[in-house]
Amino acid sequence: MSNVPIADYALLSDCRSAALVNRAGSVDWLCFPRFDGPSVFARLLDEQAGHWSIHAVSATEVSRRYIEGTMVLETTFRTPTGKAVLVDAMAIGRNERGHELGVDSPGIVLRSVSCQSGTVEIELEYAPRFEYGLIYPLLRPIQGGIVARGGADVLVLSSPMMLPIEGSMARARFTLQAGEQASFALQHRASWEQTPEVSSQAAVTDSLHDTVVGWGTWSDLHQRYAGPWRDLVHHSGRVLQALMYRPTGAIVAAPTTSLPESTGGERNWDYRYTWIRDASLTLEALWVAACPDEAHWFFSWMAGAVATQIRRRVDIQIMFGVGGERDLSERSLNHLAGWRASRPVRVGNGAWNQRQLDVYGELLGAARRLRDQISALDEATRTFLVEVADAAAARWQERDQ
Numbered sequence: 001m002s003n004v005p006i007a008d009y010a011l012l013s014d015c016r017s018a019a020l021v022n023r024a025g026s027v028d029w030l031c032f033p034r035f036d037g038p039s040v041f042a043r044l045l046d047e048q049a050g051h052w053s054i055h056a057v058s059a060t061e062v063s064r065r066y067i068e069g070t071m072v073l074e075t076t077f078r079t080p081t082g083k084a085v086l087v088d089a090m091a092i093g094r095n096e097r098g099h100e101l102g103v104d105s106p107g108i109v110l111r112s113v114s115c116q117s118g119t120v121e122i123e124l125e126y127a128p129r130f131e132y133g134l135i136y137p138l139l140r141p142i143q144g145g146i147v148a149r150g151g152a153d154v155l156v157l158s159s160p161m162m163l164p165i166e167g168s169m170a171r172a173r174f175t176l177q178a179g180e181q182a183s184f185a186l187q188h189r190a191s192w193e194q195t196p197e198v199s200s201q202a203a204v205t206d207s208l209h210d211t212v213v214g215w216g217t218w219s220d221l222h223q224r225y226a227g228p229w230r231d232l233v234h235h236s237g238r239v240l241q242a243l244m245y246r247p248t249g250a251i252v253a254a255p256t257t258s259l260p261e262s263t264g265g266e267r268n269w270d271y272r273y274t275w276i277r278d279a280s281l282t283l284e285a286l287w288v289a290a291c292p293d294e295a296h297w298f299f300s301w302m303a304g305a306v307a308t309q310i311r312r313r314v315d316i317q318i319m320f321g322v323g324g325e326r327d328l329s330e331r332s333l334n335h336l337a338g339w340r341a342s343r344p345v346r347v348g349n350g351a352w353n354q355r356q357l358d359v360y361g362e363l364l365g366a367a368r369r370l371r372d373q374i375s376a377l378d379e380a381t382r383t384f385l386v387e388v389a390d391a392a393a394a395r396w397q398e399r400d401q
Contacts, residue, residue: 002044002339004028006259009044010064010073012109013242014090015102018255019109020044023062025075025086026053026125032153032188033107035245035252035322036272038131040155040188045258045345046336050129052186054113056084057121057173066235069223070215071242072208082118084176086111089211091185096210097217099293102246108199110208112183115176122176124184127169128155132333132347136168144198146170149191158185158198183208222291237289240282245322249297250274251282252322260342268342270349273328275319276302276359279366287369299370303384306363310387315395316363318356319349328352355400360392 009020009028017037020029028043028051042049056077064075072089088111093104113122126146130137130153137150146163148155157163160182163170176182183204187196199207218241223234244251254271261267279302286295305324306316317326330348338345367385371377377385 002028002047002337004044006339010066010088011071011239011242011255012073012088012090013071013255014092014105014107015241015244015246016105016107017090018242019088019090020256021073021075021088023064023075024053025055025077025088026051027088027109029256030109031255031272033190035243035255036270038153039133040128040130040153042129042133042336044256045339046133048129049133049336050127051125052109052111052127053123053125054086054111054184055123057123066238067212068216069219069234069238070212071238072212072215076116077120079118079120082120082178083116084113084120084122085116086113087208089208091207092211092214094207094210096214098221099218101214101218101241102244105246107188108207109186110183110204110211111185112181112204112208113176114181115178117178119178120176122174122182124163124172124174125169126157126163126171129168132345133336139165139168139170141165142198144200147195152191154189154191154193154195156187156189156196156198158187158200158204160184160201222294223289225288233289236285240285240289241294244294244298248323249294249301250320250322250324251278251298253278257347258336258342258345259339263340264342266342266344268338268344268346269351270330270346273319273321273349273352274302276306276316276366277318277356277362280362280369283366283369295370299366302363302366303381306388307384310384310391313391315355315357316359316388316391317352318354318359319352326352355398357392357395357398357400360388360395363388364392 008023012019030041031037043051059077061078075086077084091108128148135150137148140147145158163172185199257270258268283295305320330350332344336345
């Protein structure tokens with residue numbers, strides 16, 4: 001059973017997928033290649049479902065922050081003998097700046113730990129578990145790292161040192177002196193694709209720097225809000241960007257599945273999808289905390305996902321996959337214990353085929369907000385919205401859920 005408080009997790013994102021890192025420096029949730037892909041680490045939902053931890057041994061104090069204007073996480077460990085800083089990020093594509101953030105993300109988790117003063121002993125544990133913990137991959141040492149292979153997935157862990165393998169886990173302890181650094185990269189490929197080469201220390205450092213700069217340029221371009229709670233609004237804007245699946249503009253409700261509405265309860269849903277009901281508020285938030293371009297992308301994706309249903313005279317679906325998928329059939333993962341024994345753990349969401357007639361109004365409300373705040377709608381979009389209004393007028397008295 002996973003018992004780490006949800007509030008202890010920090011979000012990493014490359015605008016295609018996401019990872020969660022706890023205060024102890026453990027990546028306990030990571031899915032590839034999309035937000036709704038199968039996990040490679042899922043200790044968030046079960047102690048045996050995979051993790052990758054890097055932390056200072058005997059830490060007496062831990063503090064965390066995002067590097068200003070970014071979603072790059074910095075964790076500081078203080079020990080009786082020194083201080084170490086761990087920097088974590090999901091890499092964005094090389095030289096991606098501003099609106100291009102996430103367009104060509106390579107699917108790499110970057111982690112770099114450095115000793116700032118004294119000496120610090122560091123412990124690393126690497127235990128990938130593919131397909132929500134069902135697959136314990138074969139770990140094979142290679143020059144400069146480890147290849148993990150199982151089922152449809154391959155992970156290449158780049159490491160500056162040899163990591164002893166114990167069955168399906170690698171574990172090591174090493175000591176850093178003041179000024180020393182150890183950097184790691186974890187890259188995903190499908191099993192039928194070419195296995196990526198390991199990354200050098202310099203390459204990891206360069207990619208981290210590029211990711212910091214990329215997020216910084218996005219923030220500089222977008223975040224002009226100067227009213228109350230400025231820093232929180234700006235951070236919220238970055239989180240919305242982090243939850244955007246950049247290839248389509250879809251924004252997931254959450255990067256996780258099956259975190260419960262109440263501890264130990266059964267209302268544990270997969271929220272790695274996009275709800276039309278959320279659209280109006282999301283557009284407002286993007287307008288305030290980001291910029292019109294993101295709002296346009298989101299609405300354009302939403303209209304495209306819905307349009308074919310209107311023209312086939314079927315009910316508008318209330319939610320979609322980030323690629324526009326409609327069938328989000330739900331199943332339970334009974335082998336997972338759940339966060340604090342909250343079961344069942346689910347993937348997919350059975351609400352996808354529920355009839356909820358309020359979604360017509362939510363979509364029209366989002367369009368009105370877009371028009372009022374940004375620009376006039378094109379003729380094709382206006383025609384589509386008339387069809388939505390006509391459908392709502394014809395069905396509003398029918399029963400729904």
